[in-house]
Amino acid sequence: METSYETIIIGGGVVGSSIAYHLSERKKEGILVLDQKFPLSGTSGSTQAWVWVHNKTPSWYAEFNMYSAELYPYLSKKIGDVEYKRTGGLSPFFNEADREKALLLAEAYKKIGIKIKVLSREEALEKEPSLNPEVAGATYSSIDGNVNPFRLVDMYMRAAKKNGVQYSTYNKVTEIQKLPGKFIVSSRKGTFVCNNLILAGGTWSRELGKLVDISIPVNQLRGQILVTEPLKPFLHYTISGLRQAFNGEVLIGYSMEEEGFNRATTLDVIQETANMAVHYVPQLKKAKVVRAFSGIRAMPEDGFPILGNIPGIENLYVAATHSGVTLSPLIGTLMTELILDGETSIPIDRYSISRFDLAIR
Amino acid sequence: METDVLIIGAGPSGLTAALETASRGLDVTIVEESFSMGGQFIQQTQLLQSLPSSYQPMRGFELAGLLTKQVEDYSIRCLLGHRVIGFYKDGSVGISDEINVFPLKAKKIIVATGAAENALAFPKWTLPGVMTIGAVQTLINRDFVLPGKHAVILGSSDFAMDVALQLSELGVQIKGIIEKTPSLTARDAEKVEEVRKKGIPVYVNSSIKEARGIGKVEEIDIVHGEQILTVSVDVVCIDGGRSPILDVFYQLGCSFSYQKELGGWIPQYNKSLQTDREDVFLAGNAAGVSSQGVLLTTGMIAGVYVSESLGAISKQEADIETMSLWRELEIMETKLYPDAWKARMQHVENFEHPVLKDQFIS
Numbered sequence: 001m002e003t004s005y006e007t008i009i010i011g012g013g014v015v016g017s018s019i020a021y022h023l024s025e026r027k028k029e030g031i032l033v034l035d036q037k038f039p040l041s042g043t044s045g046s047t048q049a050w051v052w053v054h055n056k057t058p059s060w061y062a063e064f065n066m067y068s069a070e071l072y073p074y075l076s077k078k079i080g081d082v083e084y085k086r087t088g089g090l091s092p093f094f095n096e097a098d099r100e101k102a103l104l105l106a107e108a109y110k111k112i113g114i115k116i117k118v119l120s121r122e123e124a125l126e127k128e129p130s131l132n133p134e135v136a137g138a139t140y141s142s143i144d145g146n147v148n149p150f151r152l153v154d155m156y157m158r159a160a161k162k163n164g165v166q167y168s169t170y171n172k173v174t175e176i177q178k179l180p181g182k183f184i185v186s187s188r189k190g191t192f193v194c195n196n197l198i199l200a201g202g203t204w205s206r207e208l209g210k211l212v213d214i215s216i217p218v219n220q221l222r223g224q225i226l227v228t229e230p231l232k233p234f235l236h237y238t239i240s241g242l243r244q245a246f247n248g249e250v251l252i253g254y255s256m257e258e259e260g261f262n263r264a265t266t267l268d269v270i271q272e273t274a275n276m277a278v279h280y281v282p283q284l285k286k287a288k289v290v291r292a293f294s295g296i297r298a299m300p301e302d303g304f305p306i307l308g309n310i311p312g313i314e315n316l317y318v319a320a321t322h323s324g325v326t327l328s329p330l331i332g333t334l335m336t337e338l339i340l341d342g343e344t345s346i347p348i349d350r351y352s353i354s355r356f357d358l359a360i361r
Numbered sequence: 362m363e364t365d366v367l368i369i370g371a372g373p374s375g376l377t378a379a380l381e382t383a384s385r386g387l388d389v390t391i392v393e394e395s396f397s398m399g400g401q402f403i404q405q406t407q408l409l410q411s412l413p414s415s416y417q418p419m420r421g422f423e424l425a426g427l428l429t430k431q432v433e434d435y436s437i438r439c440l441l442g443h444r445v446i447g448f449y450k451d452g453s454v455g456i457s458d459e460i461n462v463f464p465l466k467a468k469k470i471i472v473a474t475g476a477a478e479n480a481l482a483f484p485k486w487t488l489p490g491v492m493t494i495g496a497v498q499t500l501i502n503r504d505f506v507l508p509g510k511h512a513v514i515l516g517s518s519d520f521a522m523d524v525a526l527q528l529s530e531l532g533v534q535i536k537g538i539i540e541k542t543p544s545l546t547a548r549d550a551e552k553v554e555e556v557r558k559k560g561i562p563v564y565v566n567s568s569i570k571e572a573r574g575i576g577k578v579e580e581i582d583i584v585h586g587e588q589i590l591t592v593s594v595d596v597v598c599i600d601g602g603r604s605p606i607l608d609v610f611y612q613l614g615c616s617f618s619y620q621k622e623l624g625g626w627i628p629q630y631n632k633s634l635q636t637d638r639e640d641v642f643l644a645g646n647a648a649g650v651s652s653q654g655v656l657l658t659t660g661m662i663a664g665v666y667v668s669e670s671l672g673a674i675s676k677q678e679a680d681i682e683t684m685s686l687w688r689e690l691e692i693m694e695t696k697l698y699p700d701a702w703k704a705r706m707q708h709v710e711n712f713e714h715p716v717l718k719d720q721f722i723s
Contacts, residue, residue: 264448266447266450267447267448267450267455268449268450270447271462292447
C-alpha cells in the first residue's frame with residue numbers, strides 16, 4: 001500500500017464512502033479511505049435507512065434533503081441496485097390540533113417546491129388501510145422512501161474501488177499532523193501523507209476533531225430498532241417510525257437516548273416502541289418480534305449537517321451529519337465539487353462549522 | 362418477582378448449578394424455553410462413561426431424569442416454556458411466557474444457554490432431508506420418528522459416531538461418513554472401531570459437491586480424491602460441530618474472546634466461572650463446547666462460587682470444593698479433548714485482558 005495520497009477520507013460509512021465514490025468519479029487516483037473498524041459496523045449498518053424529506057424543519061433543511069432524495073434514482077443507475085424504493089411517506093396524527101400544524105408545514109414547504117398533502121382520516125386510511133382507524137389524518141409526501149443501507153454502502157464501496165479508491169479497514173487514526181501543504185496521518189497500520197483530508201467520522205467526529213485541535217460538536221444518540229418476523233407485504237408507505245422491508249420484515253423505531261456509545265438494547269424502550277407501533281398499525285400486535293438492535297447516530301449540536309472547509313486549516317474538510325443515508329448522495333456530490341472546484345452548485349455556507357465555537361473545551 | 366440466583370437454561374449444567382445453589386439455602390429460579398428439563402441429554406441414549414465421581418455411568422436420558430428429579434426435590438422455581446428476552450434499564454431480567462413479559466430481579470445470574478449446531482453448506486443443502494445430526498438424534502430418540510432409510514453423515518466427530526451406531530441399529534443404512542480432513546475427528550477409538558465393524562464406508566479427504574432431488578434430497582455427489590461418487594440417499598446428517606449460544610451475553614455486555622477448540626467466540630471468565638460482569642456467571646457449553654461430564658462439572662463450579670458470592674459458604678470452603686471439581690474436569694476433558702482443556706486454561710488466563718468490549722460478532 002502506498003503511503004502518499006492526494007486525498008484521505010477518515011470514515012468509511014455512508015457519508016465517507018459516498019464522498020469517496022463521488023470524488024473518484026472525477027478523479028481516479030490517490031484516494032484512501034480509513035475506517036477504524038469496517039464500513040457498516042457502526043451507524044450506517046444499524047439504521048432503518050429512510051430517505052426522508054417531509055416534516056424536517058425548517059423548510060430550507062427539508063429542501064436540502066429533497067435535493068438529495070432526488071439524486072437517488074440516478075445513483076442507483078450509476079452504482080447498482082441499492083433497493084431504493086420511493087414509497088411515499090406518511091406521518092399520521094391522532095388529534096385535530098396537529099392538523100393545524102400540518103397545514104402550516106405544508107404551506108411553508110409549498111414555497112420551496114416540496115409537495116406535501118394533509119390527508120383527512122378517510123384519505124389516510126384509503127392510502128394505508130392498516131393504520132389505526134382512530135387516526136385523525138396524516139401528512140403525505142411522495143418523495144419519501146427507503147433504501148437497503150447494506151447494499152447502499154457496499155455499492156458505494158464497490159464503485160469507489162472500481163475507480164481506484166483504496167480502503168484500509170480496522171485502521172484507527174491515532175494522530176494527525178498539519179504541515180504546510182500536507183497532512184501526516186498516523187494510524188494503527190501505518191503513516192500516510194495527503195494533500196486533502198476529509199473528516200467523515202460520524203459519531204466519532206468529536207474525537208477526530210481533537211486530533212486537529214478543533215471542536216466538532218457532534219453528539220451521540222442511541223436509537224433502538226425492532227425487527228419483526230417476515231410478514232406478507234401489507235404496508236405500502238414509509239410511515240414515521242416504521243417501514244416494511246423487501247423481505248417482509250417490519251422495522252420499527254422511535255427512540256432517541258443519550259447513552260454515549262453504549263449499543264445495548266433495553267426492554268423499557270423495546271416495550272415502548274412496540275406499543276407505539278401497535279398504536280399506529282394495530283395488526284402489528286400479532287407480529288412476532290424476532291430481533292432488536294440499537295444504533296448510535298450522529299447528531300450535530302444544532303441538528304444540522306456540518307459540511308465544508310475548516311476555517312484556518314487549508315485543505316481540511318469535515319462532513320458530519322444526522323440523516324446520513326438521506327443526505328449521502330448530495331453530500332458526496334457537493335464535497336467533491338468543493339474539493340475539486342472550490343465551490344458548490346448548491347450553497348453550503350449555512351452548514352459551515354464556523355457557526356460554532358471552534359475552540360476545544 | 363425477585364430471586365437470589367437466576368439460571369438461564371435447564372440443561373445439564375443449569376441443573377447442577379441449581380442443585381449447588383439451592384442445596385445451600387439460596388432462592389433459585391430456572392428459566393427454560395422448552396417444556397422439559399435436561400436439555401440435550403433427553404435424547405441421548407448412548408452410555409455416558411466419563412462423568413463426575415458423584416454420578417454413576419448412565420445413559421443421557423436417565424441422567425436427565427435423575428437431575429430433574431433432584432431439582433424437583435428442592436423448592437426451585439422452574440419456569441418452563443419461558444424465555445429471557447432482554448434486560449430492563451434497571452438491570453432486571455425480562456422474561457416472556459410467550460404472551461406477557463415480566464421483570465425478575467436476580468442477585469446473580471448463571472447463564473447456561475448451551476450450544477447450537479453449526480451448519481455446513483453445499484449446493485442444494487436446503488433440500489428437505491438435509492438436517493443437522495442433532496436433529497436426527499432428536500427425531501429417532503425423542504420423537505421415535507425415522508428420518509429416512511439411507512443416510513450419509515457429513516463430518517466425523519464422536520457424536521457422529523454415536524448417531525451413526527444408533528441409526529444403524531434402527532436399520533437405517535449408513536452409506537458413508539464423509540470427512541474433509543485426512544482422518545476421522547472422533548477421539549473415542551472404541552466407537553470408531555464399532556463403526557468400522559458395521560461396515561460403514563468412510564470417505565476421508567472428501568466433501569459433498571452437491572445434493573439433488575425434487576422436493577427432497579434424493580442423491581448426492583461425493584468428491585473423493587479424483588473421483589465423484591453419486592450416492593442415492595434420503596437423509597444427509599450434517600455434523601458441523603457446535604458453537605456456544607451467546608445472545609444473552611451480548612445483552613449483558615460481557616466481553617468475549619476466541620478459542621477455536623471450545624467452539625469459537627466465548628465469553629471471558631475466570632476460575633470461578635464468573636464473567637467480567639461481577640453478577641454474571643456461566644456454565645456448560647456456553648463456557649466452551651465440551652463433553653457431557655465437563656458440562657455437569659462447570660455447572661457445579663459456577664454454583665459453588667455463586668453460593669460463595671452470596672455469602673452462603675466461605676471463600677475457603679468454595680476454593681476447597683472447586684479445587685477437586687477442577688481436577689475432575691481436567692481429567693475428563695483431557696481424556697477426550699486435550700486441546701480443549703489447553704484452550705480452556707488459556708482462556709481463564711486471558712481473563713485479565715478482555716478483548717472485545719464494543720464489537721458485534723456475527
